[in-house]
Every structure is written in C-alpha cells, then in structure tokens.
Amino acid sequence: MTYLGTQKIDLSSRQDLQIISGLPLVIRDADAFEAQITLRNTTDRTMTVTVDGSVKKGHDQALSLEPREVSIPAGRAQTMTWSVDPIRLSDTEGRQNLVWTFNAKEANASVQKPAQDRVVINQALIPYVPVTIRNAQLISIAADSKGTNVPIQAPTRALTINDKVRGGIQVQLQKNLSASLDGVKRYFKEYPYICFEQQASVALGLDDHSAWNDLMAQISSYMDDLGFVRYYPSAYLQGSPLLNAYLLSISAESAKVGQPFEIPENARQKMLEALVNYLQGRVNRNRDWKPLPDSVDYQLTLLAAAARYNAVTPNMLDNYSLNDSYTALGLVNLYTIYQHLDGVDQKQGLKILREAILNKMVKQGDSMVFKEATKLNGLWWLMEDNKTVLARLISAVANDPMWKEEVPYLTNALVKAQDKGQWGMTTNNVLGALAIKNFSRVFERVPASGEVNIRMSGAGYGEPQQWNGVALNQTIVTPWLDKKPANLHLNLAGKGTVWATVSTLAAVNPVEPTYAGYRVEKVIEPVTRRLTGQWSVGDVYRVKIKITADAPMTWVVLSDPVPSGSTILGSGLGRDSAILSNSQNTEDNYLNPDFVERKADIYRAYYQFVDQGEVNLSYTVRLNSVGRFTMPPTRVEGMYAPSVFGETINTDFYVKTH
Template sequence: FAVYGTVDEGVIAQPVLAPSDAFVQFGGLDISTSSTALQALSDAVLYLTEYPFECSEQIASRILAVAALRDVLDAFQAEGLPEPDELVKAVQRDIETLQGLQNFDGGFPVWVRGWDSWPFHSIHATHALARAREKAYSVPDGMLSKALDYVRNVEAKYPSWYSRDVRNTLTAYALYVRARLGDVDRARARQLVRDEGTAGLRFEALGWLLYVLTDDPESATEVAEIRRFLNDRVVETAGAANFTTSYREEDGYLLLASNRRADGVILEALIIDQPESDLIPKIVRGLLAHRKRGRWANTQENVFILLALDKYFRTYEAQTPEFVARVWLGDQYVAGFQFAGRSTDYQAVKVPMAFLAEREGSQSLLLSKEGPGRLYYRLGLRYAPTSLEIKPMDQGFTVLRTYEGVDDPEDVRQDENGVWHVRSAARIRVRLTMVAPSRRYHVALVDPLPAGFEALNPALAVTGSIPQDPAEGERTRYWWWRRTWYEHQNLRDERAEAFASLLWDGIHTYTYVARATTPGEFVVPPPKAEEMYSPEVFGRGATDWVKVE
C-alpha cells in the first residue's frame, strides 16, 4: 500500500500502523522523495525534431514542442539535444516552411500548397504560430493574421460530411487557439457547452473549453458542469490518474485523437482552472509512466503532453530547488534529504518492519520541507502476512486462477472444499484471468507454481509440442498475426511471469502448461498482478491447495 503527495511548505503528517499479522523479518516502510515530477523529456523532443515526415501537422508539432519545452530542457540540461542556437534556427526554418504551405484562405493543407485546407491541420498550425510568438520567435504578422482569420471562421469551412462530434471538437480547439492569441470568444464556448452538454463533447473539447471559460464570472455554470463531469470520469489509483474514452475511426482520420492526448489537454486546463487539485500530479505520473523508449506513441501525443508538462513546470517548479526534507516517525528522527539544483534523482530510506512493530498503535510520520522548491514523496508499506490462507484482494486488478487437464479432463478436479486433485505425471493447463478496470502501466502478472509442478517451456527443444488452448479456437492462416496482451513472458522453476508496458482495460487471459512431477500436498501462493513502478496498484487471487496423487 502507498500514498503519494507534495509539500510546498511546512509539514505533513501521515498515520502509520504496522500490520498485526506480519512477519517482522520482512518488509517495512519505504520513503522516497524527489524535487521534480518531470523525468527526462529529451527523448520525446528528439522524436519530434527528428521525425522523418513533414506534413503541416508534423511541422507544427515540432514547432510547438521545441518552443514550449525550451525552458524545461535548459533547466535540466537535457542531454542529446542540438545546441540551443540550432533549435532556434530550426524553429525559424519550420515557420518559414509553414508559411510556404499556407493557402490563400489562410488555412493549411496536409502536404502541398494549393490543395484543400484541412480544418484540424489549419487550427494546429495556427496554434504552433501562437506558441512560437509567446516564446519570442519571429512569426510574420501577415501569416499569423491570415491564419487567425481562418480559425475565427473555421465553422464555415467544415465539409458537409464531417460529423457533429468532429465539428464540435474542432470548434473547441479553434476557440482555445483564438484565446491564446487574445481573440477570446467565451459566448461561443458557453453556447457549445449548453447545446451539446458535457456528455456530448469529447474530453479534449472539454479541456480546451475549460481553458477558455475559467475565471469568467458569466461562465461559472458551464465551468462547474465541466469540472463535475471530469471528476466523475477520471480513473484514479494511489499514484496515477487518467481519463478513459473511446474513439471512432473518423476521430483518428480527422482529429488525430488518442487517450493520452486527451489526458495532456485536460492536464493543462486543470493547472489553469484548479491549480491546487490533487489530480494534477497524478495525471503527470500517469502520462510519464505511459512512455515507451522515453516518448509517447505519435506526434500529437508527444506535443500536447509536452505542452502540458511545460505548463506544469512553469506553475509548480519554476523555483530552483534548494531545500532540505526531514522525516520523523513518532519522536524518532528517521532521515534527512538535501536537494540542491535541478535534478531528476530520487532519495529514499527504508524503515524495517521490526522497527514499526516495536511500537504499539498508530504512529505519526512527519515529513517537513525547508527552503524553496516542491517536494514529491511516496510512502509505501510492504509486509509478509503470517497466515498461509491469503484471501483475494482487488487494489486495481482482479486475478483468478484455475487448473485444467490437458490430455484428459479427469486428470484434474476440484473437490467441495476447494482442494485441487491432480493425477501424478499429468499435464495441466494453468489458466489465469486478469481484469483491469482501466488502463494500467508496466504490468507484471506472476503465478507461483506448486512445488510438485514443473512448467513446460515451449522454447526448449526437449519440451516437445504443447497442445493448443481449446479456448483460443481454430487457428486461421493468419494466426501468427494475433498479438497477445503481454510483450514478454518467463517460465521459471518456481513461477510463471507475463509483462506488458501498457495494459488496456478489459479481461485478459494468460495460460501455460505444467506437469505434475512430484506426489504430495502443496500450498500454492496466490497469483498476483501489479504495476511494477506503482506496486500499490495490485490484485491477487486466493491461496490454493493442490494434491498430486
């Protein structure tokens, strides 16, 4: 179990109660601290600067990323990026390239000047020009004026076949870009919320509209509706948060939509609208956990997340950290951590379970900070229960395990007391069912083997062929194209493991085959699923009893 938090000044107190049914030789209280929520972002920026294609959206995304993140990257002295002067020149070249693509109507085509202007690409390119001007890059007045005029009248530019949903989302994005350029139209934003209702608008649209309407007394009703809707739809764990939505094919084609982009858009809006919200650092952690190879999946995800993280940095981490954090447990001093200058390093200490168990009742853990900067902390409790009869638990996952006979269904049966009876030397299919109520990051599914079982590894030549799982159905000629939810698996002597960097919400199955090699009675620890970097998000099945006869 774990809790996360931030300290801007003063002291926080957290009650700590040692479990009464735990071995004192194992586990303890893990306390980790850091001075930033922004781990290295250079890979995401490099992905955009080195992106090999150059349609108007991709050029605009490159401008947005470099312009917005320059302060953050300079502060953390990001490695691997071109020199600052080179980045400035690259942005100016991209602005000139966009100018060469701009059509007479002020909009932007996808590839070639003179082709039809696309509403999304035009709004996005205007957004890039607005951000570049905010960061003091040179943007031609005539170019920006024409682009703004197109965006101001974009609702007249939609092709007749655009759906209402697509039109509403584009209109919200246009209102957001206009607001960044000082051309604020709150009346149209209010009308959009009233006409469609919050449930009728995409998450990105709500984020963009919240940016436009916040702090406007005449828009208080609409702002309250958006806040309430977002609070009802957010999916939270102890350390992370995200907004789950679904997209149709046309959303990817016309809007370049994705869940991570929606999280980025909403994050920026929340920082402006509710800067004290506990959701903000959780969304940041969720987005950072979703990276693969240091970046997100596509140009749109990277740019909107980077824009939101730039806003986060300028709002909460503008001060260079120069502080000392100290930890007490009751009247006992535990540790001190010093942070001087920008760094993505963590500092941590572990309080052994034996120390916690010596004290009766609840104790107060005090965490203080002295000096400028923001302190991020995680308090996590690990313990080993004394009872072998461990009950199922859902703290983010539901996990179920069953055993089946491979060659003969009669080889495996479960009696009325829940004990599994397995014929000696039989092959058994172990079936794990894992339910994730929302998307999870860096997931490990682990199934301990009974001591009398041995996993059959199909990667070894001596194993021979493994019968196909009947639940998978017939293999088609394209069976190899079907992808599993997991990216990697290990079949070890004592356990089976499956791993996924990103696990979508839903029901997921994992199976493997073992052989009953040793007669006897065995206690089998529960199967468990967890987020490896947030182990407090976990789920486990029940303890099983197996008799090999």
C-alpha cells in the first residue's frame, strides 16, 4: 500500500552566547576607530560575561584589547567597543591582513557548563598614503669599470611617522636586462583597475599563468555575439575590435619569447574571425571611438594583429602602398604585417619600410628615438604612445639581421623612457617587458657572473654602510635615516655586465588639488541625518562630483574614497536601500558610467568616452562605523593617458555614535 501526503517539520538551533562582529572590512593605517562587537544572550537567564580580544598583523601582535566584564539580561544583546588608535604599517609595507580574535565566556560559577564563544575576523589594513616608487634608475655595471655612483635622497614631503621616514632605498641586481624589471612588476602588483585588458596585462606582466587561465575561463562572459571582447562583462557595452587585436598580439608575442600565454582555441578563432570580418567591412564599424571614421593607424593595428596568425592576404593591403606618409606606428605595424605576408616581394617591402622607419628616427648619444614622439603620445585612443611604438619595433626587429646595429640603441631609448621604473600604463608595460625579453634572447645569451659590492654614504650614515658579495639576483632594502642627500656606489667583481635597479621608496602626502587635464569638484550632501552638524552611525549622504575635461578621452576612471566601514548604496544587495539611493542621477550633464565598482574602501566609475566639458555623477553612502577616518584624494585619470588626470584633497571624516 502506498501512502501520499505532506509533512512539515520546523527545526531551529541556537547558541547560548554569540559574538557578532561590527568591524569594518577595510581600514586605513591612519584611521582611529571604535572596534565593535555585539554579545547576544539567547538563554532565559542573565549572564555575566568576560570578553577580551587581540589583533595580529602577520606573525606579530599588533594590539591587545583590555578585558571587559558585562552583564547581559536574558534574551538581550549588549554592544562592546574599544577605541583603537591607528595601526601603522611599517616602512615599506603595502596592504596587510589583520586577524582579530575575540573570546567571550560566562563568568557565572553556579552554571554547570558556562556559555562561551570565540570568533576570528580578517580585516584588510591598507595605507592611507601608500609607499610608492618615487624615482628609479636602471643602470648597467661593467666588470672592467671602477663602479657606478648613484646620488639618492628622500623626497622633502616624504611622510614621517614616529621620527622615521616611511620608505627606503631598494637595490635589485639581475644578470640580464629582461630580469631587471622590478618597477614593472611592482606596478602590476599594485595596479587597481579591472577591465579585461588590464586583468590580462597584469597576469602577463607578472608571468602569472594561473591568473591568465582563470581570466580566459571567463572570456565567453566578456564576448559579444560577433566575437568581440568587451572591456567589462556588461551587455550594455559592445565588444571592441581594438581589444581583440591587443589580446591576440600579446598572446602571439609571449609565445615568441618562449613564455606562451595562450587564448583558448575556440575563443581565439572567434576573436580572429570577428577581426577579419571587421577588416573586410562585414561588421558595423562604430565600435571603438576614433578621431576619424577610417583611421589608417587603427586599421593597420588590427591588420598587424591578424597577420600574426597568418590571416592577412595581399589584397587586404591594396589601400596601403609602401611609402613614408604613415605615422611611426603605421610603419611599424606594416613591418609586422610584411613579416607574416606571403605572395608579395617580402624582402623588398621590409627594406622599404626599414628605410621609412629610420627616416622618422634620430640618434641621441647611445639611443634612437622617434622625431614625432609628441604626436605618438596623442594615440591614447589606440592604447598606444611613443613607448609602445618603440617596444613594438624592438619586438619586431630584435632577431632581424638588418637591424642588428640599431636594436641596442632602440633598447637604450626604451629603458631611458621609464619613469619610476616603469613605462606608465598597462599596455606600455606589457609591450615594454616583451620587447626587453626579445632583446635579451638575442643580445644577452651569456649572462654576467660574479658578485656586487655596495656602499652607502652620506645622509645619516656616520660611517658608510657596506654590503659585500651580494649575489646577482639579490635585492637589498635599507630604510631612510633622514632626508639629507646620500650616495650609493656599486661595483661588479666578476665578468660581463650586471643590471641594477635603484629605487627610492617613499610615502608622499598630497597637500593641494592637482589639475593636469581634469578638474574635480566634490560636494557631500546629507540624505538622512540624525543630528545637524555631525555625522552619526546610520546617517546617509550623497556624493556629487563634477569633472571638467580639457579634451575628449577614451576610458576614463574616477576613484573616490569612502569612510572605512561604510556601505556604498545602489548595488541592490544586502541591506541596500533603493529609496535612499534613487534620484541621484538628476543633475545636468549627468553621464552614466559604463561600469561601476562599489568596494569596501572606494567607489570607482569607468567611462568608455568622456567628451570635452563637464560631466556630473553622484552616489550614496551609509555610515556604519564610529571613528575618525582618513580619506585619500579623489582622482580622475585617463587609463591610457595616465599623465592626464586631476585630484582633489579630502578632509578626515568624523562619525559619532547615534
């Protein structure tokens, strides 16, 4: 016999004593705040509870919280707070993880089994003013020389905490040039933005195959129906032929230097097919912003990417005769295309293009640079500038016998183009690193050997500080003693030439707004506020930002900090409030961001294109934590023209209890 029916069972479980954390997920190392937990008594008796806590940073004890005793009525909860002074990061530390541990135990001796609870919370500690590379020099030290002197000094506005200057001097030694890119590695480790190009560039720049493979596993969610990859995984965005071209190019170039970062075959074929369809006019051309509808530089950039996969035929070049009327970028791309082109007089074509490229260059001592560098720096809409073009040229010709004499001059120019040990933006640093690897494969087949002796004198050193017998792959870091000038002397005891990257590290506090192509104005208005004249936990405010641009720009990002522990409304998740976050897009000249990040410490808005003139945006924040919270500058910048930016200074944010 079969019985059918329904049955309902309600199950519930409880813990007699519970600790509930009220800590912010992220704090800055200059924040002074109230560490808060809630103790909940779920029993029918009053509890007397003893609670204590501690904080670890790495393996070190950063803080011990004073033990407290509290009485909690039956079925009630009690909030406990400790005032926490800033937990400072050490001289060169970046983001660190704090581990908070709270222990609570019932102190009633008459209870047979006293209630207790323990909770461990991870919290990110980030620098209010990060230690960054303020200056870096990549120098060569030959074994047959008397050594090299490098003058160094801490910046005058370097942050001093407890009479110690944040930062220090770092010397990294490497046997060849391709391994001497510490500034580039640091740039990628600290890079904050997250579009597909940037994630791919960071993975390749750090030689992180795991991160690359994880990203490639998501590529279908970024790809549109035609096979073009979007910068962000939003259906509102079109895929970009330019992004396809960049990804295909760096994947091909990485394979050429023996470190392949492969795009999955199915995705690669879709991307390549989409690119060819675009080049042959079978796809709507209004996908990437261009100053002219039929830009030659744009077309040749796409053709050069397709050519690397032998997808370009001679008839696709009918409109591109070989002459010197092109920009340097156009000529370098044509050179790459002809290297992979069958059915033409390849040798003659490459000879003509070589002559045309050299006509656009000039020798300056031990370097060769483009005469039209300023014009090339205006190619931000192609994610290109003078440095990327130089890097592309080196990668194309490093193994070409015709260019044997010029390649060292080109490489010297690329190395000298670094600023603070790197080349300025993601595409520059990936292409620059690939170019240096191409150079090393051909020109540095026999690495240096021996050891380096280093001596530091001047500044606060009464007696010179000496490091002898330093290995050629070692890094030395020493703190600043003061802000006076010092001298670093390095010499190689061995054979060949060793490369040293000498970096000055410091935290420099911005003191005034900066305008370099963008002006940023920020206003904070209360939405709900308990008490006039002060901010309290639970209050909600709206941020209104006006950006004034001097010129049009593709891919612009705004970064605006929020007080630690607060919540940026508008995501629709958790305790978000649609009512409190609505009506924030009513300003004149409001431009919807193409992608938004709402993080625990910062709001970021990304724009595919910002025209000359004014742009307004706003967002809403709820305050959740008590304390004095430091606020870094609000910054807007062109992601592919980082020298075009604007900053405004923020004051500390004070939040009190209800």
